[in-house]
Amino acid sequence: MHRLQIDNISKKYGAFKALDNVSLTLSNGIFGLLGPNGAGKSTLMRILTTLQPFDTGSIKYGEISWKEMHKVQKIIGYLPQHFSLYKHLSVFECLKHISILKGVRKAELQEQVYNALEQVNLLQIKDQKIGKLSGGMLRRVGIAQAIIGNPQIIVVDEPTAGLDPEERIRFRNILHTIGRNNIIIISSHIVEDIETLCNEVAILHKGKILGKGTINSLKMNAENVIWSTKVEKNELFALQNEVKIISQQSKGDYYEVRYLGNTQRNPHDQLQEPTLEDAYFYFMQKVDNSQC
């Protein structure tokens, strides 16, 4: 088993730095890239899939370097954020076509497609037209096409975007199973996706890695700074100017608020165990403060 070694990757669009010295080491399992819109997640994913070149740095998987695109393409599967397929083809025809494009040998075509469909639990709809599938099914066909050819690395941009809660859980379970024997990289701004799926996470913001590690190690950064408080509805606005609010829940005539702060704002406020979402806010706040 090899590791995917990303060292000091930088990428500019004109004068704008979309990725700034990004370094990560990934092994089998699901790795999450968490960051707000525009953080550089898709840029990094496109670079990993060789769809986009990078300016400086190096990427390696064992002996394979990202300078040798044709070798990399054999070990990478990709499910982009906006994924669509030939609507008039059946699921099976479509996957067969993709297998041919991926260079799967003729003798293995049928087996590869059946195997992929089995893994995403779609064998029973193999003859349905792509155009007739639900969003969740289409996303699963997307994963099937990504795993054809048995790539060691699978890149999934915004895995559960647009899926209903049931499909979201089904899709996460599929990724969990595939992640046992492969490196899966997912990007998301949905903290719950990352928290339920990933072994390790990197928080990306404005092209830079703010924090990386296991979910527990990231949470530890936000220890002793997460508080909960109760405020009247008319006090909420003033509180917003005082502290960084992470979440608020209406409880009838008052709000229960979770906030980030170095000190207790009020003796009744209670210190909370940090969640990944808290840690995410903590890192964002830290960088915003340092730029003030």
Ligand SMILES: Nc1ncnc2c1ncn2[C@@H]1O[C@H](COP(=O)(O)OP(=O)(O)OP(=O)(O)O)[C@@H](O)[C@H]1O
């Ligand atoms: N081809 C391009 N030319 C110029 N700027 C670009 C290009 N692609 C992306 N950018 C800019 O680079 C930054 C990073 O974009 P990227 O799509 O990688 O972010 P992201 O984290 O994936 O965000 P989102 O979740 O919105 O897709 C953004 O500010 C974006 O506007």
